[in-house]
Every structure is written in C-alpha cells, then in structure tokens.
Amino acid sequence: MGNADRAHHADLVYAILNEGSATAQSAVAASWSRSLTHYGLDPDHAPPPQRLTHHEFRTAYDRMEPFVRLAQGTLDRLFQSVGDAGCCVLLTDGEGVPLDRRGMAGDDADFLAVGLWTGMVWSEASEGTNGVGTCIAEGRALTIHREEHFLTRNIGLSCTVAPIWDAQGRQMAALDVSTCRSDLTPAILKLVAAATREAAHRIETHHFRETFRHARILVGPDLGNGPAGLLAVDREDLVIGASRAARLAYGLTDERLLRPFPAEDLLGGDDTRPEQGLVTAERAAVRQALSRSKGNVSAAARLLGISRATMHRKLDRLGIAREG
Template identity: 30%
Template sequence: MVSALSHIREIERVAMGRPSNRDRPVIQSWLRCLNDYQLNPARPQEAYIVPATQLREHREQSEELIRIGRTGLEGLFRQVADQNYVLLLSDARGVTVEFMGDPTFDNQLRKAGLYLGSEWSEDRAGTCAVGACIVSEKPVIIHQDDHFDACHIGLTCTAAPIFDTFGDLSAVLDISQLRSPTEKASQQLALHLVASTARRIELANLMTRAREDWVLRLARLPDFLDVDPDAAITIDGNGMITGMTHGGFGAVARSMNQNTVPTRDFIGKPVSDIFDIDIDQLPALMRGRPNGERMVRARNGLALFASAIAPVSSFRTPSTIIPARLPAALRHLSFGDPAMEALQARAAKLADRNLPILIRGETGSGKEYLARAIHDSSARSGPFVAVNCAAIPEQLIESELFGYAPGAFTGAMQKGKMGLIEAANGGTLFLDEIGDMPLALQSRLLRVLSENEVQPVGALRPKPVRFRLLSASHRDLAAMAAEGRFREDLLYRLNAATLTIPPLRQRRDFDGLVDHLLRRHGEEEGETITIDLAARRALARHDWPGNLRELDNTLRVAAAMATDAAITAECLPEHFQAEALPGGGQVDNEALRRQLGECGNNVSELARRLGVNRSTIHRRLKRLH
C-alpha cells in the first residue's frame, strides 16, 4: 500500500495536468473533489455516519426498494461473504440504507465507513465507488489509492447504479473489502456480480410496478430469456413504452446504434418506433412457443429474443390519471398522455428534494411552466425567479445575474443593483436556455453553486445565497460539453435529475390540451368557446414545430376571429386548412380509410408509408371516427 504522502503528491500532479495511469473515472473524480468540492487531500476525514433520526428517514424513503431487492441482495452477499466482502446499498444521496457484513468486524467496519448509515457522497467522502457511481451513473471500481481521502486508501470498493423505471437513479449497490490483493484487476469479477445484481433488482422493481402494462423481456441469447433477461420494457395498451430496466436496456440500445440517446428518452415512444412489433403482436411472444422462436427485430436490423408477459389487470385508459396523488400545480400538465403521466410522477417525487433538475424539451414545449409547477409543488416559501439566458444581451447578462456594487462601472446605478441570483435566495432560480450562457459566466455560476455565495460585479465580498436550481435547454448540453462549448463540470451540477418533455406532435392527449386551453381562454374573456370537428381535424394535421406555445397562440387568434365564440376551420390561419398528410390527399374519412385498407388495416404499415408516427395515425383516426 502506498504512503499517504506519496498519494497526496500524486493528486497534486494530476491537479497540475500531468499524465497519470489512473482510470479516467478516477481522474475525473479527483478533479471534481479538488475543483468542485474544494476538498484537501492533505486533510483526511474519517468516515461519517449520519445520526439515527436522519438514517431512519433515509431508510423509510428506500423501504420499498429494499423489500423488492431483498432476495437479490442476500443472494449476492452469499456469493461474496467468504471473501470478506461487505454489502452496502446506498440511496441516491450516498447514505447506506442497507448493510450486510460479518458482525465479528463491526467496529473495524464502522470506523472504515463500511456500515449502516455511512455517507459516501463524493462531496463529503471524496473519490469513492458509491460517490463516483452517483455522479457518472455507471458501474465503477475504486481500488485502494484510487480513493481521494488517505483514510480510505486501504479499501477496495465496487459499485453499480440502480435506476427506477423512469430512468432516475434510485440507489447504488456496493461490495467492499477492508483489505484486498494489490491488483485492481482482482475486482473485475466483483464488478460483474454487482452489475448483474443491480440489473436483476431493476427487473424485480419493473415487474412489481407493471400490473397494468405488458412486460417485454429481451435477450441476445434464448437460454435465460424468461429468468434473467438482458433488459425489459413495459408497454401500455396504446403501444407506448412506459418504463424499462435502464441499466440493461442501455446495453441493448448501444447494440442498436443508439449510443447517444439516454434510455429515459425512449419512454413515451411507440414500441413500433424501436422494434418491428405492434401492441397486437405481443401475445404471439408469450410462453407456449420455444424461446428460440420468439424474436423481435430492432429498426437497425438487430435481432433479439423476446418474451412477453400480459398485464395482470386490464389496460389503463388515458382518462384514468389519478390527480389526487399529484400536487395541484402538476395536475394539469397532462390529459392522458403516457409520457407526460410518467413525467408528472417523476416531478412529484423530486419537487421537495433539494436536487438540481435539468428540463429538456423543444422550444415552446412548456419547460418554464413545468419549472414553476415544481416550485409551487415544493415546500419552499421563497420566490420563483426565471431568467432567460438567451434573451439577455451578452454584455448585460453578468450584471443581471450577479448584480453590481455602487459605482462598479460607468452608468451603474448609484445604489448598485441586486442580481437575479440573489433575488432567488430562499426560493427557486430557473435558468432557461442555459445552453446560451457564455462560457465565462458558466465558470462564475459553477462557483456560486459550489460555495453557496454570489459576488456582485465590483463588490469586495461575496454574499451567502441558498436556492433551488432548475434549468432548461432545447440544446443537447452533453454534445456541447464534448465539443468544449459547455462546461462539463457545470453539466454535472445541473442534471442531478433530468425531466424530458415530449414534443406536442408525439403527445396522445391533443384533444384534451385543446379543450383545456379553450376553457382557460374562455374564462379570461368571460365566455364559452367551442370548436367544431373540421377545425379540430385541421389542427390535428399540423406538426406543431412551435409546440404548446404555437397551439396556444393559434387558439387565441382563432377565438378572436370566431363568431359567437364558435371556432370553425375558417377561423384558423390558411396553412392549417391546406395542410395534408405526407403521401398526398387531404385528411378525410374516405382517403384515410382507403389508405388503411390498402395496408391490410395495419396502422404501423400505414404510418411507415406516410412517414409519420404510429401515434399520429391513431390520433387522426380517433378524430375522424
């Protein structure tokens, strides 16, 4: 084992940018410890055990996952106990909520932090398997002096993430030893065992929650398809993906050449967009035929063995949202769309957590509306301060965000000015279109988030601030970070959790949205606004590049043009009346019936022929019939 002094010297060399033989995840974690958390390797900190009352809260919040994963955890521990491993299950904040180990070594394990209640978040413990796994959301080995803190360099720790069915990190599974062989390669088997167990726990969690949906298990080989598949997805009665085992499906997605698509982005998509199957073909994949004969093919041609399990209860219909279980501010985000229902459930879980959330979605899809709903659903009494980073001129954005001291520059107000960050103190700061923030200001924002203090332009001393950070962008921030146009360390700070809003053209609650907006406009104008079938059809044909904002504006104009508050097709802009389905022909009953008949009543085939989503055909059939 290396000495503490030589370990500190190595970290200092890495900090100066010198080459190192360490694995890339270790180097990245060391740099986060130095730059983001301001940890000092020369000041070792012993393991921290949270107070009993706090531990009880963490365990209560993780109680269901512990119950679901109990069999898998005990099975893994039986496999590794003879090698003096201990098993830790940590929640998404790094607190150990379940522990299995040899009670003979309780005192040593507690001192080392390998014990119930230990906190292994990276900002507290430095580089460690649990903390690095929380940040990277990938399996990792942190072996001996890979650890940042010299107190932990005798340990070897191997961890894998466990995701919920929506793709949010819910826990980290870790097995660790007080002492181990010198070679890091000795832990490769441990990595395999931990990752496999995490995948099985995700499957058990998915099966527990899938009573109303189909479950489709997927595997590259047929041998263990029904007992230990590579991945599984849930599909509702409309053929939409509602959940998945994210660890396993990520590997399947990479095989499908979907390397850059986060697994959570598959939720809400029609299964027919991913595989060559429809909802009505799932019964043919149920047990009764040999495993080797049940197969699906991905759109890129990859063949996978598949096994379908029918819903335990009847299919859920779009009207069966359970608003009473949602905060009031979140209830009107959806009117029956599966992807939006999943988003509502995730947002409700996250509303009271002090976690930064990145909201993704196209322009006009309702990112600020969702951010405000999250703020209103939380217990925060402070203000909601929204900043559109794309709307403020670059030369003014620094003073707008950070404020300035009296006389800071020519033309400054005599009393100075409070910045928008300070104005959000005690509440929520929402940074919209954060991808447009200049790089120099990204560095300053990162310091605000790290130090919980803001320094106005021209001020000598910083001011303490505490706020909940929500941000949004229609850009791919990960791709921008890879190109050097967005700070990678800031991205990690922003997206502790990610919520993705589907575009309007993919939503299955279009009628409900139209009716909701018309009711709202009618209340504003003191009248009841109606819309006829022809106008609805014209709206349904449009692809809505401007999303909800475009729909809202269109309905406002149509209502203003309407006679006696009754919207007809003539009240809409001309291009709505002229638009046709791809492939030719106006959208009318006979044309669509004829084209559907030519496809043998196969909706997926008609969608492929016309070049639209299957959900678009279903929605238009619903309007026409």
C-alpha cells in the same frame, strides 16, 4: 497499508493533478480534480466520516423502504458469493447513504472503523473519490481500488459499485461491494465486479417489473454493450414504460413516453435492426400462449392480458397462422 504509503498519498494526488493532461486521460484523476477544486477537500486533512442523525436516517430509509425490501433476496445471494472473501455489501440511496448492509461479524469492526456502515455519507462531496460517490457522480459501474481513493484515510479500501436506475430511467441507488483486505487478486476483484453488476441489474429489473406489475414486460436483446432493455406494454399493445437501457437503445425520452404509443412502432421494420430481438421475444410469447390455450385465440389473448382484437393484430403482424 503502510505508514509510508499513507505519507506519500497526498504527494501522489498533487503530482498527478499538476500534470496538465492527467484529468483528460484518467477518470480517477478527473474525480481527484473534482474532489480538490469543486469540493475543497484535502487528501490528508479531512474530518471524520459524516453520519446522519437517527431522524435523518429514518427519513432517508422510509423514503426508500419498499425498494430496500424488494432488494433483500438479491442482497442475500450477493453476500453469500462475496462474504467469505472479506467483503461487505451495501445498498445506498441516490445520495450515497447506505440504507442496508451485509457483513461478516469478524470483519464488521474494520468496516465500522472506516465508515462502511448504514447511515454514513459516501457522496463524492463528502469523501472525495470513492466507489459509491464516484459511481453516483458519473452514473456508471466502477471500482476504486485502494490508492485511487482521494482521502488518505480511505486508501486501504477496494470498492466495486454499480448504479441502479429506477423505472423512469433516473439513478436511484447504488450497490457496493467493499473490502479492507489487501490480498484479493485482480482476478478475484474482476469476479466481484461482475457479480455486483449482475446483482444491480437484477434489483433494477425487479423494481421495473414491480412498478409496472399490471403491464406485460417485453425484454429487448442484449446488444453486447449492456443488459437488455425492458418495455412495459398495456392491454392495447401501447408502450407505457421503458427502462433506462431501453430508453438508450431506442432513443426514448420522457416526452415520448408521456403519450403511450404502439409497440409496433419499435418492433416493426427491417430484420437487420437490433429491435428484432423484441419481435422474436414477442413471437415466442404469443406462440406459447396459443400452445397453452390449444390454439384458442380468445383464451390465448386472456393469458397475455390483451383484447381479442389486439391478439388478431399481433397474429397478422407476426405472421402466425391461426389454427382451425
């Protein structure tokens, strides 16, 4: 990034924010406005990036350690995909503090210089508009590309970030892929964004399955606007948990989930409803269990982790004939 670009960045920020309709028309301008008016930041005059003390970082890490360990394989695979393009991978907590990272040794000096490292604070309140902080503030996947950053010292970065939601549908972390390179094409950045979203979804799914490891997991349909939702169902076919996507798809709230309810309440009804994707998945699971047990209903019920009576109710509801 040239000195001329850096010199004019603050002028660009103020010029856009002075346009009355800019905040309504641009998500970046809305974040710039928060950075200026809500957090009191100055594009050109900001202190060095904030870093947690060793004790503060250990406290933050220990709180999230099981989650960080669970994400290791996915972080490794993501870095294998993007590392050669000069990108680092960061897994942050819900406050925007990177707890784990992957980076090429040859690029690490540049990343450390700009604060893309564990223990740094990338909240919007601290760094203004940036990938991690703005993703957490807005609860959505996004890319903040170079001059879209609020602080002038960050405009050499391109950051693609996706939120990660916990098993109760709350935002718990963010997955960031960032680069200091200026030669990545828009097409490459789109591929990086897709890989980041997919990896975040894998981590989120793994976390949900681990949280409800003693339950059966039903996978909802992909409705075209996001990943399929997950439902956790107990031995009596009662819904005991739902991922954020499932909560949005089926209108489930914490209050509704406090009292387990029959999965049939979501699965039943007209064939035109999108919930029928769950019926299809459930029918397939039941038929596979029957096949593996050679038609023995009791054995199939044990494979599914449900009672024989519940299995019979499923067979009746799903219209699956009993053998013999």
